[in-house]
Amino acid sequence: MSETHAATVSYVRDTMLPPAEAPVTERGAIKWLRENLFSGWLNTLLTLIALYIIFVAVRAVMPWLMNSVWNAASLGECRQIVAAAGEGATGACWAVIRDRWHQYMFGFYPRELYWRPVLAFGLLFVALAPVLYYGNRRAELTLTATAGAFVIAVLFALGTPFGIVAAVTVLMAALLALAWAAPKRLVWVTVFYAPVCYLLLWGGSVWAPVTAIAGFALLAAVFVALQPRVGVPVALGAGLVAAVLWWAYPDATVARALSSILPIGLTAVPSTQFGGFLLAITIGVTAISFSLPLGILLALGRQSNMLIVKALSVGFIEFIRGVPLITLLFTASLLLQYFLPPGTNFDIILRVIILVTFFAAAYLAEVIRGGLAALPRGQYEAADSLGLDYWQAQRLVILPQALKISIPGIVSTFIGLFKDTTLVSFVGLMDPLRGVTQIVRADINWKGIYWEPYIFVGAIFFLMCYGMSRYSMYLERKLRTDHR
Amino acid sequence: MALAPDAPKDSFRLSMLIYDTRFRAMTIQVIVLILFGLAVAWLLNNTVQNLAAKGKTFNYSFLWVRAGYDIEQTLIPYTNDSTHFRALLVGLTNTLVVALVGCIGATILGVIVGVLRLSKNWLVARIMTVYVEIFRNIPLLLWILIIYVPISEIAPAPSAFRVTEEMQAAGQAPAASKILFDTVAVTNRGIYAPLPLFSRPLGSVDLGPVSLNLTFLSIVAVLGASILAYRALRARARAVQEATGVRPVTWWKSLMILVLPTALLLAAMGLHLEIPELTRFNFTGGILLQHAFTALTLALILYTGAFIAEIVRAGILAVSKGQTEAAYALGLRPNRTMSLIILPQALRVIIPPLISQYLNLTKNTSLGIAVSYLDLRGTLGGITLNQTGRELECMLLMMLIYLTISLIISAVMNVYNRSVRLKER
Structure with a gap:
């Protein structure tokens, strides 16, 4: 305060007033309510509508959940128990899950x-x-x-x-x-x-996977032997040819011979007995792990300067993305017999996995292409100026950054893939959602039940998919290296 | 001082095909092309051999054979005497109508939910978050089944709606009654809904292969003229505002221009709702919505709506807060800020992922198989395929049609995307 001011005013307060508490409407729960729920007539209206919706939903669902029945042998028994609770009572019959959980998990395994x-x-x-x-x-x-x-x-x-x-x-x-x-x-x-x-x-026999691994060992051996003399590309090519020849011709014979000499193995389980979440997770995990490398290759192919490679990648991606997954699954079950040599008939689960992998790879390729395109041009040029060759540049500079940007897209493609595994029921496999539920609902004891199986399967899918999306958010935060 | 030796002569060695970057790209492409050609030749050869082994040929003449099966929902004339090609067209229209209704519904739902998720109202934002997370993380197939199975199994038969004289005398109510002001009947055969009809339609004109529906054309013409007049009014108002600084009051004029002519025309042609009435065994009049159609469309709207809500939310959040603050600093009111500043910028972020959601929805209509909805996959890829046994032809044709639909949607939406994109100079 200036000297003149102090001289001209007659009274200056020289002690602080004790701090007063904020008015009741401006603190605590009331303030929060006023700000978040009733800040204007529109907001108040929305709050009232929302409260009404919650009220109606709870009133409809709560008695149904409260009267849940866990111990019963059939739907009729369930209904009797619920009816005993009172006139017009409704109740969930979770006994069906208790009775059939093993089919939902494992199918007919x-x-x-x-x-x-x-x-x-x-x-x-x-x-x-x-x-x-x-x-x-x-x-x-x-x-x-x-x-x-x-x-x-x-x-x-x-x-x-x-x-x-x-x-x-x-x-x-x-x-x-x-x-x-x-x-x-x-x-x-x-x-x-x-x-x-x-x-x-x-x-089945232990020897079939062992001889299949031997093919990879052959590839590695040929590569190591030839690499110092002819360089990486030729050695890799020669190794691949050797491995493919091994798988195509002596592989099966050797496996059969070995298993007749030393028959060790596990009880064989045919694909037709797979079902439920066992099937969904088998297809999902296999397709996820193979579609990521394939998707990266397709994305690189689409960004490539080589005209033919680029055209083939674009054609593949656009074709797969343009048709529904169901048509591809029908291709696996109906058309593959036309495209393969006469007499070939391999496992339906394997066929479905291959087609689902292609489907996911095409979507992943587009996601990763977005990541590649988002990198500044300078990153490519910096890698070139360091003297890195194409694969070194991709491995050390480009892909780590591009993949990091595309994590949300990659994970949501994985979630989509996992949800799409339910579609295999249309080619006769026992997925948990439709395949197993059809079997359960066809049983005379459980005929006419519908909410409970769907809620059970939906809840498990929700937990898995929501978990995956949460993990992707965590990963995004962990890998964030920019300054903010 | 010795001169540097001459650069080595460019003599071509075979190893340069692999180790010289000038030639390597060529080598790789030639190898890829050869491998691709071999693969295609192998597949074709197998196909030819397999077809020969099964005694089949590859031709599409079966498309002009009598189909012989009934389709419940037909938007174009069809009987079981029509050809397989006609069945294909019916299936295609069924696919397209679900896709169209689904896209419109999902967009409306998605925009509303996306905006409400950003609402300052804590409760509403939480409810919308729960909706979005639940629908995004559970397979679409479940939503289709969980809507279809209860309505087709719980809904009463049409006879439950009957009120007999004894019941009237006893003062009993029928077992079931129509909902929504006594207009919509939900039965186990489908949902009977009112249908808008004209009592004095203008008829149609036959022009050789196509017939023009004059009623529809006149409505479109009047509506188009009203919109043109409305735009002229807006332009005049803007001119007046530019000249004098005062914007003339136009809202009641534009309302009249937009609504009145069409309403008068509709009234003149006698628009009324035909309400389904219970006759001897069933409801007549109105329109019958198959449960398969209802379940598929509703599930697609709810499922895709959750994805669109996320896209809309991300789009609005992507517009930086500085834009809003700048608009407020210029003195724009909140709703003008939304329509003039935020939405045009958010649209640029929203449209590309929105296109892919439309594509997904269109492809997901093929899940109608779960409820036996006879769309393209149900007719061409289902009954026709099973009746004729021509898997190869049917599947290839079906894939081609889906591919064409997808390419058309993405082409159209890309044109739109280009028109709203930031103009860079």
Whole structure:
């Protein structure tokens, strides 16, 4: 305050007033209500409408949920129990889930062999650990331990014979020890996961996957032997030709010979017995893991300077994206017999997986192309000026950035793919949503039930898909390197 | 000082095809082309062999054979004496009508939900979030089934709507009654809804192969003229505003210009709603909506609407806050800010993903298979395929048609996208 001012005014307050509390309407819950729910006539109206909708929904659903029946042998029995609750009472009949949960989970997979898909599911997370958190010992340990505990708990709950539980416990303990001692070695679990998983799910002779791996070993051997003399491209080409020749001709014969000499293996389970979420997850996980590399290649092909490669990529992507998935699935079930050599007839699940992979790869290619296009031109030029060749530039500079940008799109494509696995019911496979529910509803005991099975399956799909989208948000935040 | 040796002579060696970047691209492309050609030849050869082994030929003459099956929902004249090609067209129109209704409905729902999700009202925003998350994370097939199964199994038979004289005497109500002011009947055969009809239609003119519906044409002509007049009025108002700074009051004039002529025309032609009435066994009059159609369309609208809501929300959030603040600083009111500043910029972000949602919706109409809706896949790829046994021809034709629809939609929407895109100079 200036001197003159102090001299001209007669009174100046020299002590602070004690701070008064804010008015009742400007603090606490009332302030929040006024600001968020009743800030104007439109907002008030919206709030009242919303409250009314919630009221109606709760009034309709609550009694139905409160009168849930968990123990009954048929829908009729359920209705009797509900009717006992009072005149005009409604109630959910979850007894159907209790009765048929194993079909929703495993389809017609033999009951005594449930430990195999459960173990495969647990190993999936062990195999994923190095992919998600490479070299991070704590995260890998946590994931492996959780997967192990989950598998053992589920096996106990399923009443699996003690010998199998003990063997699985030993295996999981060994993996845990590996994750603790050498977290980077865990990547070998990932490498060998596909054949192990195949063996666990479908069973059969041990030798078929082993000889198939031998093809890859042959590829590696030829590559290592030739690479110093003729360089990477020729050696890779020669290795591929050798491996393809191995798979095309002696592979099956050798496998058959070995299994007649040393017949070890697991009980074979035909594809027709697969169903429920076992089928959805098998198709989903396989298609996801193969569509990502294929999608990256297609995106690079579409961005390529080579005219023919570009034209082929564009043609493939646009064709697949232009037709509904159902037509592709029908192609798998009806047309593939025309396009393959006469007499070929391979597994319907495999055919569906191939077509679903193509479908997802075309969508992924477009997502990744968006990421590639979003990178500033300078990144490409900087990589070139460092003297990196095409693949080095892609691997070290371009793709890490492009993939990071495209994470939301990639994950939502994966979610879409997982949801689309329900469509396999139209080619005669037992998906959890329509295939299994049809079987359950065809049973005389459960005829006429509709809300409960759909709510059950929908809730599981929701948990999985919502989990995936949350993980993608976490990943986006973790990988964000720009400054803000 | 020795001179640098001459640059090595450019003599061509075979290894340069792989190691010289000038030639490598060529080599790769030639190899790819050869492999592609071999693959195509292999597939074609297999197909020819397989067709020969099954004693089949590849031709489309079956399209002109009598179809022999009935289709419940036909938008163009069709009987079971029509050809398979006619059945294909019926299926195509059924696909397109679901796609069209679905796209319009999903856009309206999506825009409303997307805007409400950004609302300051906590409760409304939460409810919309729950809706979006639930519908996005559960397969579309479930929504189709969960709508279709209850309405087709719970809905009463038409006879339940009957009121007999004994019941009237006893003062009993019928087992079921029509909803929405006694106009819509939900039965197990379908939903009977009122149909707008004209008591004095203008008829139609036959012009050789096509017949022109004069009633429809006159409505379109009058509506078009009203819109032109409305735009002229707007232009005059703007001119007056430019000249004098005062904008003349136009809202009642434009309302009259837009509504009155069409309303008068409709009244002159005698527009009324034909309400379905219960006759001896069934409802007559009005329009019958198949449950399959209702379930498919409703599920598509709800499912795609959730995706569009997210797109709209992201689009509005993408316009930076500075734009709003700048508009307020210029003295624009909130609604003018929305329509003049935010929406035009948000549209540029919204339209490309919106196009792909429209494409997805159109392709997802093929899920009508779950409720036996006879769309393109149900006729050409379903009954026709099974009756004639021509899998290869039917599937290829069906894929081609879907591909064409997709390409047309994306072409049209791309033209629109180009017209709203930021003009860069």
